[in-house]
Amino acid sequence: MKKYQGYMIDLDGTMYLGKQKIPAAKEFIERLQAKKIPFLFVTNNSTKTPDAVARNLRDNFQIDVDASHVYTTAMATADYLAELDPSKRSVYAIGELGLKAALLNQGFYFEETKPDYVVVGLDSDVTYHKFEVATLAIRNGSKFIGTNADTNLPNEKGLVPGAGSLIALVEKAVQEKPLFIGKPEPIIMKKALDKLGLAKDQVVMVGDNYLTDISAGINFGIDTIIVYTGVSTRDQVAKEKVQPTYQINSLSEWNI
Missing domain, CATH: 3.40.50.1000 (HAD superfamily/HAD-like)
Known part of the structure; x- marks a missing residue:
């Protein structure tokens, strides 16, 4: 070894x-x-912040780590976009706290009309309106980013839809494949x-x-x-x- x-x-x-x-x-x-x-x-997992991930490991599994040991696809997405073009900082994001916090931490701000990027991740509260805004923005020239392509997630209920399933809906609507990060x-x-x-x-x-x-x-x-x-x-x-x-x-x- x-x-x-x-x-x-x-x-x-x-x-x-x-x-x-x-x-x-x-x-x-x-x-x-x-x-x-x-x-x-x-x-x-783009939904949780590094602190939340580390806290879960400590509290539920007695694995003594902190946020510095965690790197999520949300963080990777924000880091990648931040280096892609420093002049572009507007984004429309379908996602939860982990994704939005990571983007804010890298100096991005949220915009619905003409964002530089549309980022789609897992969102348990997703609505038709969110998909509509994302679709129109991409069709108007925003760069399409997907956090990860996982179509399903295992939980106590079984295999539930993952980020990839939500991204696939937008992909169908815009007839364009996203750039995947995870x-x-x-x-x-x-x-x-x-x-x-x-x-x-x-x-x-x-x-x-x-x-x-x-x-x-x-x-x-x-x-x-x-x-x-x-x-x-x-x-x-x-x-x-x-x-x-x-x-x-x-x-x-x-x-x-």
Whole structure:
């Protein structure tokens, strides 16, 4: 096993399963902390702020981290757009607090008529009016951005619509594909790597989902570790053309 100087880590399915603890996850993070190895939780969840994500980990799973350990697709979206063209700062966003806070933190302001960007993420209170405003703005020249392409999210009710499903509605209405930021796209990985301040060959992506976590690492050109505690199974992964760098059943098997 290679020794890495930094880790990018998925959350649901890797650190926990919904509201269920994964015992090896807490111990895995404690081993990283004991060796002072930097890590970031890289998540496609755009609805929560970093503080809220860290608080959930602390309060519900006893994983002692803070907001500095969290990098969301909302943050990656705001960071990417901020560097794209510093003169463009108006945005119309379909999304929740996590997305809107990230955009505000990067100096963006919200506008409905002629925004520079239309950003669509998960929004549990989405309305037809929001889709209407987004559609008209994109048709009038606003750049179309999607936080992530996840069509479904697992919760206690089952597989519910994810950000990708909402984005697909706008995509149909404007007949234009968005630029996606989150996993498995390399944009979020590049921004996360910038946060860690390391080189590609020094870091590894850890996750349970081949189609998002592992594909993100592969697309970005870094090593990957798939842990079979969540979405993907060994049989499913065996059929993939490009295999993860490492495959483990539990984080307890990984020697940091």
